[in-house]
Amino acid sequence: MPLVAVLPTSQLLLRALVLLGPVVALLATGPAGHWPPWWVVVPVVGLAGAFAAVPDSPVGVGLFLVVLVWWTISLGDDIQPAAMVAAAALLVAHLAAQVASYGPATLPVELATLRLWGLRAVVLLATIPATWAAARLLRGQPEPAGVWILATAAAVAATVVATVALGDHREA
Amino acid sequence: MTPTPSRVLTATSHWRPTAALGRALVVSGIALAVALVVGDPSLVVIAAPFVLLVALSLVHRPTREPRLDSHLDHVILHEGQGTTARLAMADVDEVEFVTRVAGRPPYVALRPSGGYVGRLLAEGVPDVEISPRRWGRRFLGEEYVALYTPWAGFRYGPIALGGQQVRVLPVTPPYDSRAEVPQPLGLVGAHRSRRPGSGTELAGIRTFQAGDRLRRINWRVSLRTGALHVVTTRAEEDTGVLLVVDALADHGPSDGIDGAASSLDLTVRAAAAIAEHHVRTGDRVALRVVGRGGEQVGYGAGARHLRMIQDRLSTIQVGEVAEGAGADDGVLRLGVTGGAVVIVMSPMLAESVGTVAATLTRRGVTVxxxxxxxxxxxxxxxxxxxxxxxxxxxxxxxxxRSVVLDRLAMLGCPVVAWRGPGTVDDVMRRLARRAQQPRVAVR
Known part of the structure; x- marks a missing residue:
């Protein structure tokens, strides 16, 4: 019996979002005049299908990076409203994969769980227009002195914090 | 259903970052780095929600190891009954979501279907309901449990929690019999005996003799005849019922209580039903299993004895009789006592069972x-x-097999197919009538 036939409705819904999110994010460059070629779209659709099938696999990372690379090479330093669409699509796909991977594929996700993550998605999505607006405002402004040093230091600090946080937590 | 004291297993694991956290971390980190290097603000917009998600996940980094215990509410069940596998947790203040995946042993129904359940801990710990669908010993309650922190940044497990051995007693289908047993020969019981005694069934009216109770005097007959007459009754006695269960092999598919029944299913359920009926009517019931386990229960009565018989039936092992275990040169020894009624439940495909039924019948035992x-x-x-x-x-x-059944019928050993209530009524009545008649027994 195919896997799709035994999946509960909630899992089907979540996996559909996982499948569609990266594809929408990729195609979002189209309205700005940069439609991705078929040899980019097809692998992304394939990877998205694999990601939807196994949402807790590393395929998702590769898939998202492909989309990021396409955005980098297609639009360059231009900032388009479509970036908000891409960010929202990727975020929704990521959260859907996160909820779908709470258990086996046949685990039905309860409404309360979907409601909670819906609210969280709204909170996270709110950062997208704010960031986009900030980027638009700061575009063309002269760089403050030491911004690169500060950014590098922040990145290093973030890396250290993440390393500590993600380390082995077993108590001695 | 029998509740059980909590028998728990404690499993340990440790917290690990989830794949989702790793993905968000990599995507946001690389997007920001590339944005800084190539000066692409679009990537900052894309990375922003992921940065916030990572931050929120890291804020809820767990610091304590939870402790998990699992147990079943009951360890003795009847087929079709259900119990609940409960999960007891401690030190779960940092846990937001619980996932349970129950094992699926054969002949077991689970609710939720499939045994998969996940729930926010704020909504309560999810339970898994388990219902064994076939008699026997079953290992139930095995499961995997995983815990998640808020924002699903860290996962504890999945860890395996052990199950418990559950005795699943055969269901007793609705069964009742109004037929009297052929040879009541015991103590006080419910069956009409051949000998006179202080029962309620009228045996006759005879002239008064010294020692007769005055309340037995029939005044109407005494006045008419001019001599004292008393009413005589037949004694009411119990009987011994020996249930012989053929567990040498199991024929046919078994789908549990909801589906097709194999020969052993029918045998065990019939034995349980007949045992319950006779125990309720006050008879002494014994059990002898012809099979690898050689389970047996001596004569006895009462609810505890019935439970013992059901326990033995649920532990039946299918297979040939071990060497020397109740069989001499292929001839079974059942230890039949005088006056007992022997009820053999068998698919009658084993020669030894047919032989022992024929031998007992020829010896005058009611089989x-x-x-x-x-x-x-x-x-x-x-x-x-x-x-x-x-x-x-x-x-x-x-x-x-049909030849064996015909020969048994010719010997006077009735063979009936099990069909639930009333299966043995007609046969028992005929056997009882035959038992009233004098006959020659071969010894």
Missing amino acids: LVIDTLPPDARPPRLDGVEPGLVDLAWRMRRIE
């Missing part, structure tokens, strides 16, 4: 055979064996 071979029973398909050959062998075996 009743209940045929438990399902009509649609077929031999299993074996790899490397030609199906046509198997079918031919099966047909020959069934022909031999």
Whole structure:
């Protein structure tokens, strides 16, 4: 019996979002005049299908990076409203994969769980227009002195914090 | 259902970052780095929600190891009854979501369907309901449990929690019999005996003799005849019922209580039903299992004895009788006592069972055979064996079986197919009538 036939409705819904999110994010460059070629779209659709099938696999990372690379090479330093669409699509796909991977594929996700993550998605999505607006405002402004040093230091600090946080937590 | 004291297993694991956290971390980190290097603000917009998600996940980094215990509410059940597998957790302040994946042993129904359940801890710890669908010993309650922190940044487990051995007693189908047993020969009981005594069944009216109770005087007859007459009654006694269960093999498919029944299913359920009926009517019931385990229960009465019989039935092991275990040169020794009624429940495909039924009948013991071979029973398909050959062998075996059944009937040993309530009524009545008549027994 195919896997799709035994999946509960909630899992089907979540996996559909996982499948569609990266594809929408990729195609979002189209309205700005940069439609991705078929040899980019097809692998992304394939990877998205694999990601939807196994949402807790590393395929998702590769898939998202492909989309990021396409955005980098297609639009360059231009900032388009479509970036908000891409960010929202990727975020929704990521959260859907996160909820779908709470258990086996046949685990039905309860409404309360979907409601909670819906609210969280709204909170996270709110950062997208704010960031986009900030980027638009700061575009063309002269760089403050030491911004690169500060950014590098922040990145290093973030890396250290993440390393500590993600380390082995077993108590001695 | 019998509740059980909590028998718990404690499992340990440790917290690990989830794949989602890793993905968000990599995507946001690389997007920001590339944005800084190539000066692409679009990537900052894309990375922003992921940065916030990572931050929120890291804020809820767990610091304590939870402790998990699992146990079943009951360890003794009847087929079709259900119990609940409960999860007890401690030190779960940092846990937001619980996932339970229950094992699926054969002949077990689970709710939620599939045994998968996940729930926010704020909504309560999810339970898994388990219902064994076939008698026997079952290992229930095995499961995997995983815990998640808020924002699903860290996962504890999945860890395996052990199950518990559950005794699944055979269900007793609605069964009642109004037929009297052929040879009541015991103490006080409910069956009409052949000998006179202080029962309620009228035996006759005779002239008064010294020692007769005055309340037995029939005044109407005494006045008419001019001499004192008393009413005589027949004694009411219990009887011994020996249940012989054939567990030498199991024929036909078994789908549990909801589906097709194999020969052993029919045998065990029939034995349980008959045992319950006779125990309720005050008879002494014994059990003898002809099979690898050789389970047996001596004569006894009462609810505790019935439970003992049901326990033994639920632990039956299918297979040939071990060497020297109740069999001499292929002839079974059942230890039948005088006056007992022997009820053999068998698919009658084993020669030894037919032989012992015939031998007992010839010795004058009241024997009743209940045929438990399902009509649609077929031999299993074996790899490397030609199906046509198997079918031919099966047909020959069934022909031999019908010959054995005919010979038993000729000897006076009735054979009836199990069909639930009323299966043995007619046969028992005929056996009881026959028992009233004098006959010669071969010894």
